[in-house]
Amino acid sequence: MKQNLALKLQLDRKDFRLQVDLSLPATGVTVLFGPSGSGKTTVLRCVAGLERGRGRVLIGDEAWQDSDRGAWLPTWARDLGYVFQEASLFEHMDVQANLRFGLQRTKTASGQQALDAAVEMLGIGHLLKRKPQSLSGGERQRVAIARALATQPRILLLDEPLASLDVVRRQELLPWLERMHLALQIPVLYVTHSMEELTRLADHVVLMEGGQVRIEGPVSQVLSDPQFAAAVGGEAGTVLTGIIKSHDDAFHLTCVDLHGSEIWVRKRDARIGTVVRLHIHANDVSLATSEPRDTSIQNILRGVVDVIDDDSHPASCLVRIRHADQCLIARVTRKAVASLKLEAQVSVWVQIKSVALSER
Numbered sequence: 001m002k003q004n005l006a007l008k009l010q011l012d013r014k015d016f017r018l019q020v021d022l023s024l025p026a027t028g029v030t031v032l033f034g035p036s037g038s039g040k041t042t043v044l045r046c047v048a049g050l051e052r053g054r055g056r057v058l059i060g061d062e063a064w065q066d067s068d069r070g071a072w073l074p075t076w077a078r079d080l081g082y083v084f085q086e087a088s089l090f091e092h093m094d095v096q097a098n099l100r101f102g103l104q105r106t107k108t109a110s111g112q113q114a115l116d117a118a119v120e121m122l123g124i125g126h127l128l129k130r131k132p133q134s135l136s137g138g139e140r141q142r143v144a145i146a147r148a149l150a151t152q153p154r155i156l157l158l159d160e161p162l163a164s165l166d167v168v169r170r171q172e173l174l175p176w177l178e179r180m181h182l183a184l185q186i187p188v189l190y191v192t193h194s195m196e197e198l199t200r201l202a203d204h205v206v207l208m209e210g211g212q213v214r215i216e217g218p219v220s221q222v223l224s225d226p227q228f229a230a231a232v233g234g235e236a237g238t239v240l241t242g243i244i245k246s247h248d249d250a251f252h253l254t255c256v257d258l259h260g261s262e263i264w265v266r267k268r269d270a271r272i273g274t275v276v277r278l279h280i281h282a283n284d285v286s287l288a289t290s291e292p293r294d295t296s297i298q299n300i301l302r303g304v305v306d307v308i309d310d311d312s313h314p315a316s317c318l319v320r321i322r323h324a325d326q327c328l329i330a331r332v333t334r335k336a337v338a339s340l341k342l343e344a345q346v347s348v349w350v351q352i353k354s355v356a357l358s359e360r
């Protein structure tokens with residue numbers, strides 16, 4: 001059964017008020033993003049019943065909290081998995097025993113099946129006999145996530161699960177999270193400060209600011225919102241969806257079909273027909289009003305200017321360009337906008353210097 005998550009919460013602390021009203025998708029990853037102190041962790045803690053504000057927390061048709069009706073489920077009675085920055089495993093037990101410990105909470109006979117599936121999904125079968133202290137930070141987190149999933153939660157809460165890892169470990173763990181993301185049928189609330197995690201994992205994005213929701217929606221829509229782009233500064237970029245079309249072995253390239261246009265990326269070991277995400281930084285996009293010739297840039301699309309908005313610095317603008325039914329953002333100078341006479345509805349050639357790709 002699909003389990004939409006509906007939150008309407010107000011919580012007051014000294015110098016801080018959380019005030020959110022959100023209806024989140026029943027599956028997929030919702031990334032809570034925003035500056036330090038904006039209230040991301042507080043939202044997770046309210047969902048988990050670790051904080052008690054006023055309002056409602058509804059999962060599917062079950063009320064975990066409904067202040068108007070006096071309803072409140074304590075944390076232990078909420079079917080959820082919660083994974084923190086640092087995996088809190090029992091050091092004296094091996095991985096298998098840690099996983100089984102989580103399982104004791106489950107009420108269904110399918111618990112073992114769920115545990116096996118989680119072990120498979122997080123690729124930790126070869127670690128079952130190891131003690132936590134012998135695991136890397138990334139492996140510990142995979143065990144912690146598998147333990148949370150083995151309890152067959154109705155929702156998974158991940159609070160900066162990669163934050164305590166170094167860059168190398170982060171890069172190791174991200175593909176596992178991507179795979180998990182594709183396989184899970186429950187909603188995931190994921191707190192991060194990292195644009196890379198957001199662009200690779202998010203289906204839905206909530207930008208928090210000062211305890212409130214500033215922008216919210218599907219990832220491609222939020223990322224192509226110039227206000228979001230201005231808020232994240234140099235990290236602004238968009239996510240487009242394409243399909244692997246062909247591989248060029250001679251030049252080590254892969255061709256992605258983007259609504260009839262071709263985008264070339266570094267060769268990927270992915271089957272033809274695979275749906276992929278293309279991440280394009282706003283700073284890697286330039287615009288021309290006549291067809292560029294004799295350029296080293298391989299990826300050139302036709303598009304139409306949709307919106308031109310202010311950037312955080314007055315020297316630059318954020319230009320949203322429509323290509324078929326998707327949008328991308330270019331950061332260009334205000335001077336270029338003036339000299340090219342860019343405005344809404346103007347046709348442009350969009351030159352893309354660099355594209356990163358991940359599987360959807």
Ligand SMILES: Nc1ncnc2c1ncn2[C@@H]1O[C@H](COP(=O)(O)OP(=O)(O)OP(=O)(O)O)[C@@H](O)[C@H]1O
Nearest residue numbers: 013015016034035036037038039040041042043193
């Ligand atoms: N236990 C607490 N007692 C009092 N105030 C708190 C407590 N925990 C958090 N706060 C305050 O509540 C506000 C929201 O904190 P929260 O941890 O939800 O923000 P965040 O967006 O998750 O931040 P970060 O990205 O730094 O983790 C901040 O002003 C913070 O200082």
